[in-house]
Amino acid sequence: MEFLPMNNWQTKKLGELAEYLNGYPFKPTDWVNSGLPIIRIQNLNDENKEYHYFNGNIGEKYRVRKGDILISWSASLGSYIWDKDDAWLNQHIFKVLVNENEVNRDFFYFLSMTILEEMKRKTHGGTMKHITKNLFENIQVQLPPLSIQQQIVERLDAIRKLQELNNKEIEKTEEMFDSLIKQQLALRENLVPLIEIAEINPAVNIDKSKPIPFISMADVDGNMGRVVNISYKENSGVGSGSRFENGDVLFARITPCTENGKTALLNGLNTSGMGSTEFYVLRAKKDKAIPYFIYLLTRTDWFRQQAVVSMTGTSGRQRVPKSFFENVLIPSIPLSKQKDMQIMFSKIQEYQMIISARKDKLSELFESALNKAMKGELVS
Known part of the structure; x- marks a missing residue:
């Protein structure tokens, strides 16, 4: 397969390829607990975000069906194919009605992805990403x-x-990993406080004569439960924070990082390091536990849910208190x-x-x- 040279493609405006219908300006007073879900930008960016619902009738133009192409055009730029049941469309999102005499629907979706990615790059560093319908419709593209x-x-x-x-x-x-953890760590009769087998935030000496390994919250992959990046900072560039050594376990103490599984076992470090102030550092006590066991324990849904329940503080800035680790009971395993x-x-x-x-x-x-x-x- 060899494609035609670009000079044989046609120049078209996006307005010639489709019609772009903006969503309905729902107000919080419109939200109810039943009816069709309302698609907001956060629902497109995160499938776990909660939906609001509307049980009235605002017209077919605002109804989204499976397979519809949606484009978010304010604050967050993105192109999506809706893959769920019928829903209502919120404002700041276009529903795209493709002119299939001019363009293949799936090709338009891929084309819109490249256009929006380019627009993101051009607005990088700006405080607000926003495109108007007129601007979008007048963008010129090359169409095969x-x-x-x-x-x-x-x-x-x-x-x-x-x-x-x-x-x-x-x-x-x-799923298999989580299921096996539950089987292996099923609560038994012999329960002990976590502090019997692990130290919480143990003292660590930092060698400030050379660059210090530093792990931020973003450096921990919550899905995989591992550190994906370590930066090195001079002493002057490191303030207060958690302190750790090789073999320690990092456990995020602040919402939503705790819920998102920001936990990791430190391997391969040849010197002590520092990290975000929002980490607790857990260290296995010799002859009581191995580091990997502490890591597995803190990775379980059960442990994380217990930690979340114990949180204190204002909404949005809640943290797991140190007392949680002193009081939580865990299975004693040889x-x-x-x-x-x-x-x-x-x-x-x-x-x-x-x-x-x-x-x-x-x-x-x-x-x-x-x-x-x-x-x-x-x-x-």
């Missing part, structure tokens, strides 16, 4: 013939299917059993690393293919 559009869609869809399969494998492996658990779960995590790396590579492949396709450079 419908037959070439279809070929591009097929090529990109093939990569997306690989991404979907890999994502399902990631979900399946995470060291030999803990070591067996480490062998089993380490193998699962090694596989998780493989499919996580595959996810990154597929994402890079898709981005590369998408950019080349829109420049007429993609060939079979």
